[in-house]
Amino acid sequence: MTQPRTLLAKIWDAHHVADTAAGATLIAIDRVFLHERTGASALKSLAAAGRPVLDPARVFAVMDHIVDTRPGRGDQTLMQGGQAFITETREAALAAGIRLFDVTDRDQGITHVISPELGIVLPGVTLVAPDSHTCTQGALGALAWGIGSSEAEHAMATGVLRLARPKTMRVTFKGRLSPGVTPKDMALTLLATHGAAGGSGYVVEFAGEAVGALDIEGRMTLCNMATEFAAMTGIIAPDEKTYAYLAGRRYAPATFDDPYWQTLRTDAGAVFDREIIIDASTIAPMVSWGTSPEHCVAIDGTVPQGPARAHEYIALDAGAPIKGTPIDAAFIGSCTNARLSDLRRAAAILRGRRVSPAIRKALVVPGSMAVKRAAEAEGLDKVFIDAGFEWRMSGCSLCFYAGGEGFEPGSRTISSTNRNFEGRQGPGIRTHIASPETVAASALAGAIADPRERLA
Amino acid sequence: MTPFITLASRAIPLLRDNIDTDAVIPSREMKTTGRTGLADGLFAPWRYGDAAARTPDPTFALNQSQAVGQRILLAGENFGCGSSREHAVWALMEWGIACVIAPSFAPIFKANALRNGLLPVALSGELIAPLAWEEITVDLPSQTVTCGDAIHRFEIETEPKEMLIEGLDAIDLTLKSRPEIDAWTEADKALRPWIYLEKHA
Ligand code: SF4
Numbered sequence: 001m002t003q004p005r006t007l008l009a010k011i012w013d014a015h016h017v018a019d020t021a022a023g024a025t026l027i028a029i030d031r032v033f034l035h036e037r038t039g040a041s042a043l044k045s046l047a048a049a050g051r052p053v054l055d056p057a058r059v060f061a062v063m064d065h066i067v068d069t070r071p072g073r074g075d076q077t078l079m080q081g082g083q084a085f086i087t088e089t090r091e092a093a094l095a096a097g098i099r100l101f102d103v104t105d106r107d108q109g110i111t112h113v114i115s116p117e118l119g120i121v122l123p124g125v126t127l128v129a130p131d132s133h134t135c136t137q138g139a140l141g142a143l144a145w146g147i148g149s150s151e152a153e154h155a156m157a158t159g160v161l162r163l164a165r166p167k168t169m170r171v172t173f174k175g176r177l178s179p180g181v182t183p184k185d186m187a188l189t190l191l192a193t194h195g196a197a198g199g200s201g202y203v204v205e206f207a208g209e210a211v212g213a214l215d216i217e218g219r220m221t222l223c224n225m226a227t228e229f230a231a232m233t234g235i236i237a238p239d240e241k242t243y244a245y246l247a248g249r250r251y252a253p254a255t256f257d258d259p260y261w262q263t264l265r266t267d268a269g270a271v272f273d274r275e276i277i278i279d280a281s282t283i284a285p286m287v288s289w290g291t292s293p294e295h296c297v298a299i300d301g302t303v304p305q306g307p308a309r310a311h312e313y314i315a316l317d318a319g320a321p322i323k324g325t326p327i328d329a330a331f332i333g334s335c336t337n338a339r340l341s342d343l344r345r346a347a348a349i350l351r352g353r354r355v356s357p358a359i360r361k362a363l364v365v366p367g368s369m370a371v372k373r374a375a376e377a378e379g380l381d382k383v384f385i386d387a388g389f390e391w392r393m394s395g396c397s398l399c400f401y402a403g404g405e406g407f408e409p410g411s412r413t414i415s416s417t418n419r420n421f422e423g424r425q426g427p428g429i430r431t432h433i434a435s436p437e438t439v440a441a442s443a444l445a446g447a448i449a450d451p452r453e454r455l456a
Numbered sequence: 457m458t459p460f461i462t463l464a465s466r467a468i469p470l471l472r473d474n475i476d477t478d479a480v481i482p483s484r485e486m487k488t489t490g491r492t493g494l495a496d497g498l499f500a501p502w503r504y505g506d507a508a509a510r511t512p513d514p515t516f517a518l519n520q521s522q523a524v525g526q527r528i529l530l531a532g533e534n535f536g537c538g539s540s541r542e543h544a545v546w547a548l549m550e551w552g553i554a555c556v557i558a559p560s561f562a563p564i565f566k567a568n569a570l571r572n573g574l575l576p577v578a579l580s581g582e583l584i585a586p587l588a589w590e591e592i593t594v595d596l597p598s599q600t601v602t603c604g605d606a607i608h609r610f611e612i613e614t615e616p617k618e619m620l621i622e623g624l625d626a627i628d629l630t631l632k633s634r635p636e637i638d639a640w641t642e643a644d645k646a647l648r649p650w651i652y653l654e655k656h657a
Pocket of ligand 1: 065418
């Protein structure tokens with residue numbers, strides 16, 4: 001009888017190429033994904049060193065970070081000097097012979113949205129990208145994690161990375177979520193209770209009844225914020241939903257009949273270095289109050305005492321109720337919450353209603369062009385537009401600020417994104433992160449609002 | 457990469473937790489696809505009272521006269537969290553920082569630092585606080601931080617330690633294992649043929 005193993009251990013062992021003299025491991029990398037913000041620099045630096053990409057067929061690139069999201073876009077971007085990132089990525093991708101999903105490609109979208117859509121990420125693979133939210137793709141049962149540009153070069157040139165074995169943590173969400181509570185609220189609850197450094201050094205496997213009950217898109221939202229938890233990545237064991245989701249996708253295998261696919265799960269009795277158990281039935285819609293994703297409270301809670309800098313930046317005092325805080329802007333988008341199911345749930349709250357006159361800017365930015373087309377086929381674009389939202393082309397957009405387009409100075413925004421850092425959405429912009437439902441309900445109210453009150 | 461062996465410097469304190477890479481180098485300060493020209497944007501939101509006019513905020517640690525020419529930064533928990541941008545490491549190094557001492561580091565930042573010759577040293581917050589503005593010595597071979605009579609030992613994995621001391625390039629080193637990598641790949645093609653895609657036209 002072999003020792004019970006975790007899913008991580010199985011993927012790790014299967015990708016073990018060699019041990020190094022000094023105790024590290026060469027781990028084979030199956031897929032590399034680049035975007036224009038960091039990809040051009042990695043490809044250019046490789047080319048300058050005269051190092052070819054070992055297997056270009058397994059490297060992909062997309063334009064997502066600084067592309068214009070206004071209709072009719074081209075290479076022009078609102079980021080000053082940003083066009084060079086687009087043209088240089090295109091040239092470098094062409095020269096290296098890798099597959100690029102360009103600005104006007106029908107498959108363009110945010111890296112972590114299109115990789116699953118196209119079946120590029122698969123259960124059991126190792127996938128790296130010079131982007132911290134690569135952990136999102138762990139939702140498909142892959143070991144997928146963010147790296148820097150130098151490591152991306154290393155993976156492309158050698159097919160492996162030199163790694164120390166990470167520790168394992170299992171976060172079990174037992175029970176079921178209540179209506180109006182989402183995977184975003186699960187992630188924010190974990191961060192609020194265990195801190196933004198809580199996952200440091202670990203690969204976190206999400207498990208339990210509430211995780212199994214999530215659809216694949218919801219699982220991506222949960223894994224997306226593993227990097228906010230300082231984990232190397234998050235992962236969810238593949239199940240029949242995973243294989244049904246991937247079947248027929250362009251780069252996925254023709255069938256998942258091989259018994260191999262059923263082995264990709266943690267064995268009963270496998271031991272993790274750390275276990276956290278959270279009762280999903282007690283989770284409420286969550287919203288951030290401060291400048292770290294660990295600064296989160298339940299929507300009906302009050303702002304706790306945090307670091308003075310955070311209170312000062314966000315302009316909220318300890319003891320203030322978070323609900324009812326007036327907001328100026330609303331953003332639905334990002335690799336966290338801009339998939340079709342996210343847009344459907346937000347639209348259900350907005351249908352037949354108008355955002356508050358207090359809202360000066362409200363945007364919906366679909367996570368990919370495929371999401372955009374699917375949403376339009378259901379008429380969701382009209383729901384958003386009628387409610388007073390702008391309906392954009394796909395990209396990262398105002399999830400982060402690159403210069404150029406921004407919110408009005410001094411704005412307080414509610415965003416379906418993953419980071420509420422100082423200045424993340426622009427200098428001085430105060431960001432509250434929450435689920436798309438909470439963003440929609442808050443946009444209607446002109447103040448942070450409980451989405452459950454709109455569900456009746 | 458730049459080797460790191462031993463370093464003596466005054467330690468600049470920036471003792472905030474969760475300093476993210478957007479704060480280290482905001483996206484708008486990453487103006488080219490290259491790795492240089494970043495020092496000016498280092499900590500721009502905090503360093504400049506007015507980022508556009510580049511008016512220094514005199515209260516910010518890096519702007520104090522005693523910070524000039526210093527090479528060690530002290531920080532709080534979870535340093536370098538957020539975006540994977542390696543520009544955070546490049547900006548710190550271009551400004552002159554060669555070592556960051558913090559209770560913990562975000563994993564991508566730590567890996568980026570090690571690949572570039574910037575040493576991340578993990579020490580507890582209680583040990584870090586008294587180092588503020590002191591002359592200290594960080595010695596990698598002995599894995600110690602020395603401040604006057606106090607000597608603190610830190611942990612680092614063997615391989616990155618050796619690579620830093622010798623200034624080894626990771627890609628060059630790994631390419632020496634090409635025979636093992638090729639053999640593994642050939643065997644894997646039989647096991648998992650779906651991994652190996654057709655060449656893109
Ligand atoms: S949507 Fe935001 S968090 Fe996601 S990859 Fe783009 S910039 Fe990063």
